[in-house]
Amino acid sequence: AHLSNHTLTHYRGNYSAFERQRAEKLAQQQSAFEKQQAEIAHMENFIRRFKAKATKARQAQSRIKALERMTEIAPAHVDSPFSFRFPVPEKMSDPLLTLSQAELGYDGKTILRNIKLSVHPGSRIGLLGANGAGKSTLLKTLGGVLPLLSGKRTQGEHLALGYFSQHQLETLDLDASPATQLQRLAPKAREQEILNFLGSFNIRGDMASGSCRFFSGGEKARLALAIIVWQKPNLLLLDEPTNHLDLEMCQALTVALQGFDGALIVVSHDRHLLRNTVDDLLLVNDGKAEAYDGDLDDYRRWILSRASEQSSNTAAQQEKPQDKKRARQDAAAERARLAPLRKQVKALEATMDKANQRLSELEEVLADTALYEPANKAQLQTLLREQGDTRQALEAAEEEWLSAQEALEQAGS
Incomplete structure (x- = not known):
C-alpha cells in the first residue's frame, strides 16, 4: 500500500x-x-x-x-522530493587519511589491534562484521572522535571530513532553524542559495526557517546529512546512515553517493546501499580489520555457516551438567528471555530448509529434457514460475533470518 x-x-x-x-x-x-x-x-x-x-x-x-x-x-x-548531489571536493590529498600499527578502543579496553589502513581519493569501502565487532569504533577513530590507544593516525593536508552517525542528530541546534545552521557554516552564502539547497532534502518553507526542535527522527537525519553535504567533504564516514530515512530518501542517498567524487567508508545493514555504493569490503572480526575478497552473498553464507556452528557449540555446552543451583537458575532465566527470538530463528531455518528442499526437487524435475517439448510448454512455465517464486521466498527468509539472528546476538550480549 x-x-x-x-x-x-x-x-x-x-x-x-x-x-x-x-x-x-x-x-x-x-x-x-x-x-x-x-x-x-x-x-x-x-x-x-x-x-x-x-x-x-x-x-x-x-x-x-x-x-x-x-x-x-x-x-x-521519479517523483521523489529529494534530488541532492554531493558537490565536487575543492582539493584532495593522497592519501587522505592513514592508520599505522593502530590499536583501537576506549576506556583502556582494546577492540582492534594492528590496524593498517590508507584511504585514497576514490576509495569506496564497506565495513562488515557483527554488532560489537568494532565497526563503529574504527569509524569513530578514523573520524577523530576516539583517540588511538597506540599507533599513528595521519591526516592529509587537504582532508575535508564528513562524519555521519546517530550521534550527529544529538548535536543539532534544536532552537536554530536549518537555514541558520547552514548560514553559520558559510556566512557569505545567499539566503536563496541556502533555501534551494535545503529544498533538495525536502526541507522547505517553515521547516527551513523555523526551529527544528519538533523534527521527527527522519527529518533530523536529513538535516544532519544536509549539513555534511553543505561542507563539501572529500572523505565521507557514514555509520548506519539509512536508519531513520524513508525509502525515497534512501534511494536519493544511494544515487548521490554513486556520483560522489571523494572517498567513502560506510557501515550499514542496508545491503542495497552497500551493493550500489562500495567497491571494496573490509571484514571487522576477532580484533582485526582485513580485506574481504568475497561479495555480500559470500558474506551472507559465511554468517549463516558461522551461526550454525555457534548454535551447535551452545547446544553441546548446555548438555554439560551444572553443579551449582544458581548457574541452573541463571541458565533457565536466560533461555526464557531469549526463547521468542530463538523460536523465530528456528522457524525461519525450517522455512529455509523447506525452500531449499523444494528447489532441489524442482531442479531435478527441470533436468528432464522431455519437459522442454512443445507439448509440455504450459507445465514448464508453471514449474519455472514456481522455481522463481521459491527462490524469492528463500532470499526473503534468509534476509529475515539474518536480522533475527543479529537481534538474538545483540540480546545475548
Missing part, C-alpha cells in the same frame, strides 16, 4: 512488483518519462565508469548487476 499525495494506492505482489507497476504508471506522463530517462542516463553513466575501473572480477560482477537493477527501479522514484 503506497501513500503519496494524500492518496493510498494498493499494489499486488512484492516490492519489486510495486516498483515495476508504479514505473509503468508514471511513464504514462510525459514529464515524468523525461525525468526518468535523465535519472537512468545518470546511473548508466556510473555503471560505465565502474566497469572501466573494475579490478575484482567476482565482486565487480555482483556490483554491475546491482547497478543495472538500480536503473530498473529508478522510474518508481
Whole structure:
C-alpha cells in the first residue's frame, strides 16, 4: 500500500512488483518519462565508469548487476522530493587519511589491534562484521572522535571530513532553524542559495526557517546529512546512515553517493546501499580489520555457516551438567528471555530448509529434457514460475533470518 499525495494506492505482489507497476504508471506522463530517462542516463553513466575501473572480477560482477537493477527501479522514484548531489571536493590529498600499527578502543579496553589502513581519493569501502565487532569504533577513530590507544593516525593536508552517525542528530541546534545552521557554516552564502539547497532534502518553507526542535527522527537525519553535504567533504564516514530515512530518501542517498567524487567508508545493514555504493569490503572480526575478497552473498553464507556452528557449540555446552543451583537458575532465566527470538530463528531455518528442499526437487524435475517439448510448454512455465517464486521466498527468509539472528546476538550480549 503506497501513500503519496494524500492518496493510498494498493499494489499486488512484492516490492519489486510495486516498483515495476508504479514505473509503468508514471511513464504514462510525459514529464515524468523525461525525468526518468535523465535519472537512468545518470546511473548508466556510473555503471560505465565502474566497469572501466573494475579490478575484482567476482565482486565487480555482483556490483554491475546491482547497478543495472538500480536503473530498473529508478522510474518508481521519479517523483521523489529529494534530488541532492554531493558537490565536487575543492582539493584532495593522497592519501587522505592513514592508520599505522593502530590499536583501537576506549576506556583502556582494546577492540582492534594492528590496524593498517590508507584511504585514497576514490576509495569506496564497506565495513562488515557483527554488532560489537568494532565497526563503529574504527569509524569513530578514523573520524577523530576516539583517540588511538597506540599507533599513528595521519591526516592529509587537504582532508575535508564528513562524519555521519546517530550521534550527529544529538548535536543539532534544536532552537536554530536549518537555514541558520547552514548560514553559520558559510556566512557569505545567499539566503536563496541556502533555501534551494535545503529544498533538495525536502526541507522547505517553515521547516527551513523555523526551529527544528519538533523534527521527527527522519527529518533530523536529513538535516544532519544536509549539513555534511553543505561542507563539501572529500572523505565521507557514514555509520548506519539509512536508519531513520524513508525509502525515497534512501534511494536519493544511494544515487548521490554513486556520483560522489571523494572517498567513502560506510557501515550499514542496508545491503542495497552497500551493493550500489562500495567497491571494496573490509571484514571487522576477532580484533582485526582485513580485506574481504568475497561479495555480500559470500558474506551472507559465511554468517549463516558461522551461526550454525555457534548454535551447535551452545547446544553441546548446555548438555554439560551444572553443579551449582544458581548457574541452573541463571541458565533457565536466560533461555526464557531469549526463547521468542530463538523460536523465530528456528522457524525461519525450517522455512529455509523447506525452500531449499523444494528447489532441489524442482531442479531435478527441470533436468528432464522431455519437459522442454512443445507439448509440455504450459507445465514448464508453471514449474519455472514456481522455481522463481521459491527462490524469492528463500532470499526473503534468509534476509529475515539474518536480522533475527543479529537481534538474538545483540540480546545475548
